[in-house]
Amino acid sequence: MPxxxxxxxxxxxxxRREILQxxxxxxxxxxxxxxxxxxxxxxxxxxxxxxxxxxxxDIEVILENDALLxxxxxxxxxxxxxxxxxxxxxxxxxxxxxxxxPVNIDEALAEYKDxxxxxxxxxxxxxxxxxx
Numbered sequence: 001m002p003x004x005x006x007x008x009x010x011x012x013x014x015x016r017r018e019i020l021q022x023x024x025x026x027x028x029x030x031x032x033x034x035x036x037x038x039x040x041x042x043x044x045x046x047x048x049x050x051x052x053x054x055x056x057x058d059i060e061v062i063l064e065n066d067a068l069l070x071x072x073x074x075x076x077x078x079x080x081x082x083x084x085x086x087x088x089x090x091x092x093x094x095x096x097x098x099x100x101x102p103v104n105i106d107e108a109l110a111e112y113k114d115x116x117x118x119x120x121x122x123x124x125x126x127x128x129x130x131x132x
Contacts, residue, residue: 032089045121052115
């Protein structure tokens with residue numbers, strides 16, 4: 001059974017994401033954010049993103065400090081067409097997820113299957129934390 005953790009304060013990343021989304025309505029940004037789940041188990045932090053139709057080589061995953069950044073692009077079909085309904089986003093996408101604790105990057109795993117990118121970041125135990 002999944003555990004839901006609710007925070008009373010907004011994290012800096014959530015605040016920044018809300019500002020960027022509010023601004024994007026005004027400037028018509030071409031960057032979109034795919035639906036993303038971020039949760040943790042006893043052993044790892046898991047991030048799962050729905051990005052059907054994206055090629056693996058068009059996905060970039062970066063772990064910097066305590067933030068996971070996932071970027072990429074989904075190509076549109078080249079032919080012209082007159083839409084009657086358009087809900088599938090194309091073009092560049094990005095999402096930043098603030099990780100609640102240190103991870104063991106050497107054992108991290110990313111898998112893209114059935115339209116979902118799943119990133120598993122094992123939690124670092126105190127003796128695994130690297131200080132640079």
